[in-house]
Amino acid sequence: MNLNTPAFSSFTHDGLRLAFFDEGDPSGVPVLLIHGFASTANVNWVHPGWLKTLGDAGYRVIAIDNRGHGASDKPHDAQAYRPWVMAGDAIALLDHLGIPEANVMGYSMGARISVFAALANPHRVRSLVLGGLGIGMTDGVGDWDPIADALLAPSLDEVTHARGRMFRAFAEQTKSDRIALADCIHGSRDLVARSDMGKLDMPTLIGVGTKDDIAGSPQELAALMPNAEALDIPGRDHMLAVGDKVFKQAVLAFYARVAKR
Template structure:
């Protein structure tokens, strides 16, 4: 798998297909493979004429593992995405982020709109600005000796996911503590690029997609029926909705 260095941090990535580029930004405790390859996003987008770029965040997948929460501020992680685009000579792209990756996508859409042709904010609704969902409870769950020691239901969900993906659990724990910056309502209103907000209808972590839509001018909502935070990723309605959005965005 190719990689490059952004400063001292080695970032693993994939770059496949030909056509208009789309950058995929995975969620917390996941990876480019778990979030995008295995659920067939990469193959589906390639089939529809896209050049697909996806990275492993610092602390995740095959990228450098770091254990200080200060190394996981969202601005630093957004900087890894910018650096990857520069490394590949991509000056503008569609971007889709899921959950934590949606926070990074939204931050780039607000602060670097020249890089973003369109933004797909998935697995995250009004939680982008009001918070909620995973927090210190998840970091503690990741640091526990075993899943049996975790009683918090949200913590158990993420700990089980980290065990399933064979994550280095201490790195995501540091990431959880360092990456919880919320976007202000004013920052969300600064997102002017075409934006799709895609959230499962029974996702109790993301917060309301419709409430976030009210903040982001001209944004659209894609409801993913009967899917929670973990099961929405590979959903057919989600894929079809994203492909339709990409086909009609300016």
């Protein structure tokens, strides 16, 4: 076991080869991690220290590279990236590993995927941690078409949209398939009905940075759910909140409470 550079394996689902790691204590409570848009399991969960944090706490830590990202296959088809389709990949990974139930934690797009997974398979999700996405889950997170345009532009020099430049530069830094990411933007933005959020009765922690201008209010989203709590991650924006120590400490305390249920 190496909590710094995990070994990736792969499985096949929906005709795609999907990469994942399975680290930490094999007998520990499983935590399934689902990363955000244009990220990877390594970028979202290993480099910011989540694998080490959860592994040191005795959990079995599993993370998938979402289709279109990392070492997984990258279809060029927007319909392949609907959030319930990607949620199916996550549940299929649990099936592949023979895990009946897990704590599921997603960040940003990964939070949306986590909710779709919980709605379709509530018996498989022991708890939810939704990072980087608050009421934007139900109300939307603004216009992402300029980001798709930025990803498809001939070069970064031609991108003037500020957030588009940020994501284009990030995609180039991670050597991502920019066509697949643009398709992911067009396919993955389905909203969750407020009434559907109310159906999720598993313990839920919703963490959003206080400087996040994408996610929307965690308190408003938590208020829609019967067993949810909100966490303000102080002084962090959408990109930096994921690795924040306040967030990590809150998740460990949350999991300790969940274990007593």
